[in-house]
Each structure stands twice: as structure tokens, then as C-alpha cells.
Amino acid sequence: MRSNPLVTEVLVGITRAGKALLDYLGLLVLQAVVLFLWWPKVGVAQMLESQHGPHTLAAAVMAAGVAMAYFALRAGAEEVMLPGQHGLRDWALATPLGLGRVLRAYLLGQLVHSLYLLALSSPLLLMAFTVSGGEWAALAWCLAAALIQAMFYRLCGAITHLTIGQHRGESYFAVRAILLLVYVPVGWLAPLTSHVAFTSRVLGESAATRPAFAAVPDEVVFLAAYAGLSVLATIALHRLLARARRGMAGPRDGAAFGEAVTS
Amino acid sequence: MVANGDMVTGQGRGAPHRARGLQSRLQRLADVFLLLALPCVPPPTMAASTVDIAAVVGFTDTYQPGRWTPLNVTVTNHGGDVAGELEVQVTGGDELRNRLFLTFHRRKLELHRDSRKTLQFTVFLQGLSHPLVIRVRSGERVLARAEIDLRTRVAAERLVLVLSRDADLDYLNDGAANGLRVLYPHPELLPVHWRGYDAVAAIVVHGISLERLSGSQFDALHKWIAQGGILAVSGGPDYALLRSPRLSALLPGVPLGMTRMDGSVLQRAFSASLDVSRPVHVNRLGTFRGRARLRAGTVPLIVEHALGLGRVLYLTFDVAGYPFDRWNGMRELWLDSLRLPPAPKLSLSAPEPVLASPLMPLIRAQTANFASHATVFYFLALYLGLLLAGYGLSARQTRRRWLASLWSWAPMVLFAAAAWLLFGPTVFPRGANAVAAALIEPFPDSIYARLALDVGVYSNRSGALRLEYRGAEPVLYPTRQAQRDGNAENWVFGEGPQRFLEPLDRRRYVLHQLEGEDVITFNLNASVHDEAAGLRLVLDNASGRTLKDLWLVFDGYAYELGSIEAGARVERGFVRRTHGLEVGEAPWKRLLKPPPGRPVQTMEPTRILLERKLREMRESGYPGRGHALLIGYTENPFRPAGASAGWPRQEQALIAFRVAALPGNAAAGKAGKGLLEPGNVDSDRQSPGVRDAAAGANRRR
Numbered sequence: 027m028r029s030n031p032l033v034t035e036v037l038v039g040i041t042r043a044g045k046a047l048l049d050y051l052g053l054l055v056l057q058a059v060v061l062f063l064w065w066p067k068v069g070v071a072q073m074l075e076s077q078h079g080p081h082t083l084a085a086a087v088m089a090a091g092v093a094m095a096y097f098a099l100r101a102g103a104e105e106v107m108l109p110g111q112h113g114l115r116d117w118a119l120a121t122p123l124g125l126g127r128v129l130r131a132y133l134l135g136q137l138v139h140s141l142y143l144l145a146l147s148s149p150l151l152l153m154a155f156t157v158s159g160g161e162w163a164a165l166a167w168c169l170a171a172a173l174i175q176a177m178f179y180r181l182c183g184a185i186t187h188l189t190i191g192q193h194r195g196e197s198y199f200a201v202r203a204i205l206l207l208v209y210v211p212v213g214w215l216a217p218l219t220s221h222v223a224f225t226s227r228v229l230g231e232s233a234a235t236r237p238a239f240a241a242v243p244d245e246v247v248f249l250a251a252y253a254g255l256s257v258l259a260t261i262a263l264h265r266l267l268a269r270a271r272r273g274m275a276g277p278r279d280g281a282a283f284g285e286a287v288t289s
Numbered sequence: 290m291v292a293n294g295d296m297v298t299g300q301g302r303g304a305p306h307r308a309r310g311l312q313s314r315l316q317r318l319a320d321v322f323l324l325l326a327l328p329c330v331p332p333p334t335m336a337a338s339t340v341d342i343a344a345v346v347g348f349t350d351t352y353q354p355g356r357w358t359p360l361n362v363t364v365t366n367h368g369g370d371v372a373g374e375l376e377v378q379v380t381g382g383d384e385l386r387n388r389l390f391l392t393f394h395r396r397k398l399e400l401h402r403d404s405r406k407t408l409q410f411t412v413f414l415q416g417l418s419h420p421l422v423i424r425v426r427s428g429e430r431v432l433a434r435a436e437i438d439l440r441t442r443v444a445a446e447r448l449v450l451v452l453s454r455d456a457d458l459d460y461l462n463d464g465a466a467n468g469l470r471v472l473y474p475h476p477e478l479l480p481v482h483w484r485g486y487d488a489v490a491a492i493v494v495h496g497i498s499l500e501r502l503s504g505s506q507f508d509a510l511h512k513w514i515a516q517g518g519i520l521a522v523s524g525g526p527d528y529a530l531l532r533s534p535r536l537s538a539l540l541p542g543v544p545l546g547m548t549r550m551d552g553s554v555l556q557r558a559f560s561a562s563l564d565v566s567r568p569v570h571v572n573r574l575g576t577f578r579g580r581a582r583l584r585a586g587t588v589p590l591i592v593e594h595a596l597g598l599g600r601v602l603y604l605t606f607d608v609a610g611y612p613f614d615r616w617n618g619m620r621e622l623w624l625d626s627l628r629l630p631p632a633p634k635l636s637l638s639a640p641e642p643v644l645a646s647p648l649m650p651l652i653r654a655q656t657a658n659f660a661s662h663a664t665v666f667y668f669l670a671l672y673l674g675l676l677l678a679g680y681g682l683s684a685r686q687t688r689r690r691w692l693a694s695l696w697s698w699a700p701m702v703l704f705a706a707a708a709w710l711l712f713g714p715t716v717f718p719r720g721a722n723a724v725a726a727a728l729i730e731p732f733p734d735s736i737y738a739r740l741a742l743d744v745g746v747y748s749n750r751s752g753a754l755r756l757e758y759r760g761a762e763p764v765l766y767p768t769r770q771a772q773r774d775g776n777a778e779n780w781v782f783g784e785g786p787q788r789f790l791e792p793l794d795r796r797r798y799v800l801h802q803l804e805g806e807d808v809i810t811f812n813l814n815a816s817v818h819d820e821a822a823g824l825r826l827v828l829d830n831a832s833g834r835t836l837k838d839l840w841l842v843f844d845g846y847a848y849e850l851g852s853i854e855a856g857a858r859v860e861r862g863f864v865r866r867t868h869g870l871e872v873g874e875a876p877w878k879r880l881l882k883p884p885p886g887r888p889v890q891t892m893e894p895t896r897i898l899l900e901r902k903l904r905e906m907r908e909s910g911y912p913g914r915g916h917a918l919l920i921g922y923t924e925n926p927f928r929p930a931g932a933s934a935g936w937p938r939q940e941q942a943l944i945a946f947r948v949a950a951l952p953g954n955a956a957a958g959k960a961g962k963g964l965l966e967p968g969n970v971d972s973d974r975q976s977p978g979v980r981d982a983a984a985g986a987n988r989r990r
Contacts, residue, residue, distance in 0.1 A: 040697060041697045042697075048680060051673070051676055051677060054676070055673060058669040061665070061669065065660075065662060065665050066659045069653065069656075069658045069659065070656045071649055071656065074649070074652060074798060074800040075649060077796070077798065077799045077800075078798060079749065079798030145698075145701050146676070148701055149705045149707070150669070150672075150708075152705055152708040152712070152713070156713045156714070156717055157659050157660075157712065157749075159748070159749040159750035159751065160751075161752075
């Protein structure tokens with residue numbers, strides 16, 4: 027993994043302070059606020075009287091999912107970059123690396139970065155987990171769903187960046203529009219593809235009353251849907267990059283960077 | 290070439306033919322093998338047909354709705370070995386409002402080829418419109434299923450059970466409201482749990498030995514008498530049966546032989562209408578406990594002995610023999626002797642108000658709570674602050690790159706571990722919890738006590754909640770409050786050697802509650818003497834448990850006793866002004882202090898338990914005039930066991946022993962034991978007519 031320069035960039039980048047970390051710290055504060063607000067306000071006895079457990083874990087996981095998706099979208103659109111990290115266009119156009127290899131490494135790098143963000147949220151998630159009574163398996167499903175969802179949004183961000191280019195204003199609005207449009211209406215209309223609905227189903231109180239045969243499909247459907255969407259987005263990204271590469275006579279911009287990498 | 294070619298062609302034609310022939314032979318062989326193999330693997334439907342289910346509801350297939358009743362299920366296996374479960378499904382609840390709930394009673398079942406097994410359940414049959422469903426399961430597979438129609442097995446009257454080979458007490462049958470119905474059950478099918486006698490008003494034993502009963506059946510009978518049941522034993526020529534260990538333990542006295550009675554003497558004792566033309570032999574008694582309710586001269590004819598809250602009557606004559614088998618006065622004699630109390634209200638549907646459950650206050654007092662918001666805030670602030678500090682350190686581009694790398698990972702690793710330690714299972718245990726509040730009321734002159742239970746299970750994570758328990762074998766039912774509100778849950782009750790209970794609702798943070806009752810062995814004997822100098826208490830704690838923070842309440846005063854160790858015998862005198870703490874009628878309930886190391890809130894469940902008792906006894910008061918009350922704590926007899934032994938639990942058990950205060954020195958040295966008196970003491974020489982009036986007056990009192 028470390029032999030791949032895109033992944034190495036991510037591994038080195040996350041140990042350095044930069045705007046990316048500061049941005050995610052902001053999102054982490056938001057997650058902490060959510061955790062604080064959803065922390066049980068009454069005692070165990072009152073919870074038992076109301077017959078409703080705390081929703082702290084579901085809220086924390088939803089917040090982490092949204093934060094990771096938003097951050098991945100922005101990272102894909104290259105609004106935030108890790109220190110020393112180069113853009114996808116640079117890797118595709120300025121280096122002789124195969125597009126397949128570049129994209130594989132790009133996805134792997136995104137996964138590593140998402141895992142790091144998840145690790146940053148882990149104390150919050152663990153706190154919520156202890157009081158909410160969720161199961162490890164259910165939590166793992168939710169986090170896996172957040173990771174694959176972030177992957178999809180990263181690719182969406184990258185496509186936005188490749189299609190809109192360096193127009194900061196358009197890119198800024200497009201990124202937020204995608205998040206709002208895909209996160210809210212799609213989740214509303216097709217709850218099976220909504221991370222919020224998914225978390226609510228898997229970690230909510232109805233999880234215990236769901237029939238056993240329905241337990242697996244729910245989780246699988248979500249992961250499969252986002253994996254499928256990610257594949258489609260990757261194909262689209264590949265075509266965009268290929269077209270961009272074909273449009274280039276040679277590695278003009280960033281030639282030095284390409285040489286440095288290939289050497 | 291042609292010939293060759295033909296030959297080749299011929300070979301070409303013949304080879305497929307041979308091959309096809311071989312193939313068809315192989316196919317036929319395979320079919321034969323398949324047919325031979327088929328019987329070796331019986332399909333599920335065939336396996337199911339080899340198990341038969343037969344059931345007897347109540348006594349001789351007769352039960353009273355709204356009462357606990359025994360259910361004997363016989364499973365016959367005509368096929369191979371069966372290892373599975375026998376399940377009885379009972380539908381309860383309010384049918385009119387369609388608020389039904391299910392209870393499943395399960396027992397393990399192992400049946401060898403061509404064998405039969407009878408298992409008994411104690412079930413609460415609330416109505417009759419829903420059949421009982423009985424299943425034999427092996428894993429998920431149902432091997433046999435039977436539906437028992439309850440409509441044809443109903444009796445509205447209270448039951449009188451006659452255990453006899455030849456006695457005919459059908460004259461006691463009375464179809465009127467609150468009437469009686471006489472049944473003659475087989476002794477082997479008697480209940481194994483005392484609650485199975487719920488619909489029974491009295492039991493008559495005639496000419497059989499109780500040694501025929503199993504240990505659990507005899508215990509059930511003994512407990513039923515102790516909690517208020519009435520047993521009448523008829524004498525007869527075969528008096529050796531009455532000298533058998535079990536009967537002699539219950540009877541007021543042991544027969545020493547037979548004595549001859551003249552007809553005229555018997556007529557004076559019973560009635561002139563008794564047709565006695567020749568002498569009659571009755572059992573001869575030596576000393577006996579209790580009192581003689583009827584005598585003929587010096588010969589006791591009916592002797593009665595209190596056993597706990599119940600009574601045992603010994604009729605020294607043969608109730609089914611000459612001349613009593615043809616006497617018209619037998620019905621009145623029975624009713625007069627048995628003095629059946631009015632039928633109690635139906636166990637679960639009684640309309641009295643129900644107080645809140647003591648479980649919630651118990652949980653509130655004893656359960657670890659969530660970390661406070663302040664703790665959460667400081668923790669989050671520290672974590673985010675540390676991350677920010679790490680960011681600042683890295684941003685300064687320090688030469689120590691390794692320190693920056695460390696800062697990027699260290700806070701999250703440290704705080705993840707800290708989050709688990711500070712908020713995790715060590716301070717807030719995850720998983721199932723058991724809650725139990727118990728009220729133990731020892732019966733006077735008995736080794737038994739009534740146990741009223743409130744049991745709850747809950748979990749802070751989703752999943753099955755199966756509580757295995759020991760120490761008591763209560764009958765359990767959804768709380769009366771839940772039944773009235775129409776939100777009673779569905780439950781599974783496991784009977785047999787390892788008892789368990791399991792709600793079918795698997796949601797987390799839901800308290801699943803049950804009420805239960807049992808009669809347990811709790812040998813506590815006490816006598817209180819109201820003497821001129823003050824009170825004198827004799828207490829013999831043979832219960833095997835330490836009694837903590839014990840108080841004696843009598844006549845508006847409370848006296849502190851402290852702890853009484855198991856096995857201790859205490860005799861103490863109290864002077865009202867010196868030792869007594871003046872309390873009113875009700876405030877004595879505040880006397881109890883929380884057990885050592887427990888917060889004051891733990892008193893709330895105790896208050897609820899006593900308040901319930903007070904409401905139950907509202908007519909006579911609690912403890913009532915002329916009665917003293919011993920109240921204190923002890924360990925809860927209902928304990929999680931087996932796989933649930935490690936469950937965190939919140940529990941409390943309160944003892945409330947109501948003792949009749951004896952005036953002066955009337956029973957000095959007596960600590961609750963029945964008096965052993967010579968046969969000529971405390972006899973009731975009144976005629977049946979006078980006795981009727983006296984009995985009526987007693988009832989009115």
C-alpha cells in the first residue's frame with residue numbers, strides 16, 4: 027500500500043497539521059455537540075418507565091456519517107487537501123501512471139483518510155455506544171455504511187471538480203447542492219439508500235423487533251447500493267480523466283511533479 | 290471401404306445401443322436404491338405423526354375459569370427417539386376489548402422409542418373461548434400439535450376433591466352460585482404445585498394413604514393447607530393408613546385403635562335422625578393437637594387442628610360407612626365441619642385498586658445511572674482541546690517530526706480507551722438486569738411462609754432476556770396493572786429442574802414485569818405476650834436466614850429488635866414507656882430504615898409492599914386489633930441462577946409476620962407451635978344446631 031504514491035501522500039498528510047485537520051476538527055465539534063445534546067437527560071429508571079432507550083449512538087453515528095460525507099465531498103472537489111497532497115487531475119495528467127492505478131490508489135487513499143476521520147470520532151462513538159445498548163455488529167455495519175457512503179461522495183466531489191474545474195464559486199455551490207439534494211430528498215424518497223434511515227433502522231429500537239430474515243438484506247442493500255453507485259461514479263471519473271488525458275498533448279502542467287513521481 | 294465403412298457404421302450403431310442399455314440398467318438400479326433409501330429418511334410430516342398428545346385439564350378434566358389449574362399432558366412416542374420441548378400455549382387477557390396476551394409454558398422432553406411420559410404444568414386459564422395449544426417441538430420443527438377445547442370442561446362451582454376408592458360424597462354437589470362440585474381425581478394426577486389447588490375449597494381423604502403421592506405432590510398439598518386450605522380425613526377400620534408418616538404429620542392426632550360406640554351415644558352426638566341400630570366402631574385417639582369439635586362422651590368424633598392458615602379435620606368415624614352412608618344429615622355435618630370460607634375473589638381480575646410496582650423505585654435507588662452532562666462536557670472539551678493543541682504543535686513545524694506524528698494519533702487512542710473506561714461497562718454495566726421485590730409472610734404454627742413477588746427483567750441492549758432462577762418456584766403472571774391497562778406482554782415460562790422466564794419482547798430499556806406468588810419454607814416461630822409488665826416476645830428463627838433491622842409493632846408502639854441471626858432463639862421483654870417508640874396507626878411503616886449501605890430511597894419499595902398489604906387487609910386493619918407485627922429485612926429467596934447467576938440485580942425482601950398477641954401468661958414458653966393437649970381439653974360439646982349459630986356468629990365477626 028505504501029508503495030503507491032497517492033496512498034503515501036495520504037499517510038504522510040494525516041500526520042501533518044493543515045487546513046484539512048482544522049476543518050475536520052470543526053466537524054468534530056459539531057459531532058460533540060450532537061453527542062452532548064443527545065446524551066440521556068433522565069436516569070435509567072425514567073428510561074424504563076418511558077420504555078424508550080437513549081438515541082445517543084444513532085445520533086452520533088448519523089452525525090459522523092454526515093460529517094464524513096461532507097468532508098469527502100469537499101476533499102473530492104479539492105476544497106480541502108491534506109498537506110503535501112496533489113489533486114487527482116495532477117496525478118492523471120502529469121504522470122504516466124495508468125488511470126486504473128491512479129483511481130485504485132485514489133479510492134484506497136480516500137478509505138485510509140476516512141478511517142482516520144473515523145478514528146478521530148471514535149471516543150465520541152464509544153461514549154455513545156456504552157449508554158445506547160447497541161450491538162458491536164450493528165455499529166460495525168453503520169460505520170461500514172458511513173465509509174462506503176463517504177467513498178461515493180468523494181467520487182461525486184471529484185467528478186464535480188473535473189467537470190466544473192477551478193471555478194471556486196460554482197464548485198462551492200455544487201458541492202453543497204449535491205450534499206443537500208442527495209442526502210435529504212433521496213433519503214426521504216428511498217429510505218433504503220439513506221444513511222440516516224439506515225442507522226435508525228439498525229441502531230434504533232425497532233432493530234430488536236425486526237424479523238430475523240429481514241436483518242441481513244437491509245444492511246446488504248445499503249452497502250450494495252452505494253458500492254454500485256461508487257462503481258458507476260468511478261467509471262464516470264475514469265472516462266472524464268481519460269478524456270482529459272486525451273485532450274492533453276503531453277504532460278505540460280506539473281511536468282516537474284510528474285517526473286519527480288515517476289523517478 | 291464400404292464394408293469397412295458398414296462395419297464401422299455397425300459398430301457405431303451398436304455401441305450407443307449397448308451404452309444406452311447400460312445407462313438404463315444403472316438408472317433402474319439407482320431407482321431401486323432410492324426407493325430402498327426412502328424409508329430410512331422419514332419426512333417431517335411422517336415423523337410428526339408418530340407423536341401423540343393427550344391432556345387432562347384440571348381435576349378429572351374439569352376446571353374453573355379464572356383460577357390456576359393443573360394440566361397433565363401425556364406424550365406418547367410411537368417413532369424414534371425424540372429430544373425436544375413440550376410447550377403449552379395459554380391465551381389470557383380481555384377478550385371483549387381484544388387485549389390478549391400469550392403465555393408459553395415449556396418443559397424439556399426426552400422420549401425413547403415407544404415410550405410415554407406425563408408432564409404436569411400449572412396454568413392460569415382465564416377464559417374458555419381460546420383453546421389450549423400444546424406442541425411437541427424438536428428445534429424449530431413441530432412434531433405434534435393438539436388443541437384442547439376448554440368450553441366442555443368448565444365448572445363454575447368450587448371444587449371438593451375426594452381422594453377415595455369408594456366414598457360417595459355426591460350429596461355435597463350444589464349447582465347454586467358459590468356452590469360446590471365434588472370430584473374424585475386419581476391421586477397420581479394431583480397438582481405438583483400448591484397453586485394448582487386454586488379452585489379447590491376442600492379435600493377429603495378417605496381410605497387411602499398419602500404415601501402414594503410423589504414428594505412434590507405432598508409438598509404442594511402441605512403448602513396449600515398452610516396457606517389456607519382445608520383437609521378433612523375420614524377414619525375407618527383401616528386406621529393403619531392414618532398412622533403412615535405423611536398423614537400422621539398432618540393429622541391432629543394419631544389413631545391408637547378402634548373403640549365401640551353405642552347407637553344412642555352417637556345419636557346424642559350427631560342427631561336423633563341418625564339411624565343406628567347396632568354399635569359402630571370409631572378410631573380411638575390419645576392426645577391430639579387442636580380441639581375436638583364434636584364428641585360422643587369422652588370420645589372425640591371430629592378433631593380440628595390449625596396448620597398455618599389452613600385446617601386439618603380428623604373425622605374419627607368412617608364417613609362412607611354405616612350408618613353415615615345413609616344419613617341425610619351428612620351434608621349439613623360436612624358443611625358445618627368444613628366451615629368453608631366465602632370464595633376468594635378471582636386471583637387476577639379482582640377489581641381492587643393496584644398500587645404502583647415496587648420495582649421502579651428499587652431500580653431508581655440501586656441502579657447505576659448515566660454519566661452526568663458535566664462529565665460528558667469536560668471529557669469532550671478535554672479531547673477537542675488536546676486535538677487542537679496537537680494541531681498547533683504540528684503547525685509550528687517543529688523539528689521533532691515524530692512528536693507531531695505522535696500527536697496526530699495519541700489523543701484519539703488515549704481518549705477512546707478513556708471513554709471506554711469512564712463510560713463503559715465498568716461504571717455502566719451492559720446487558721441484562723434482574724429486579725425482585727419480595728414480601729415474606731410466615732404462617733403461624735407452620736414451617737411455611739407466603740411469598741409475594743414482583744419480578745422484573747430489563748436490559749440496556751437488545752436481545753433475548755432469559756432469566757434462570759432458583760430459591761422459589763412461584764407461579765408468575767403479567768402484573769395486574771398491565772392486564773387492566775391491556776398491555777400485558779407475551780411470556781415464556783420454563784418449568785422443570787431449571788426454571789426460567791423470558792419475555793418475548795426483545796427491546797432494550799423496557800422493564801418486563803411479572804407478579805408471582807409462592808409458599809416457601811420459612812420456619813419462623815414467634816409468640817407475643819401482652820403482660821401487665823409490658824410485652825414479652827419469644828422468637829425462634831429457624832428460617833435459615835438472618836433477619837435484619839427487625840421491629841415489633843404492637844398497639845401503637847414500636848420496639849426495635851435489631852438483627853436476629855439464623856438459628857437464634859430470642860426471648861425479650863419490653864416495657865412500653867422505656868423501650869417503646871410511640872407510633873400511630875399508619876406511621877409505623879416509616880420505622881424501617883434502609884438496609885446498611887443502601888440509600889434512603891430504598892425505602893420506597895418497602896412502603897409500597899406494606900401499603901399493598903394494608904389495602905388487602907383493610908377490613909381487619911394491619912396488623913389489626915390484638916395482633917402484633919414483626920417487620921424486617923432478609924435476603925430475597927428468589928435468586929438468579931444458572932446462566933443468569935452473574936446478572937446484576939436489584940432486590941429487596943421484607944418480612945411481615947403477623948402474630949396474635951396472647952394475653953398474660955397464656956402461652957408461656959410457646960413459640961408458635963401448636964398446643965399438644967389431652968383429648969378432653971377444649972372440646973366443643975354443642976349440638977349441631979347450636980354450632981351452626983356459633984359458626985354464623987364467627988363468620989359475621
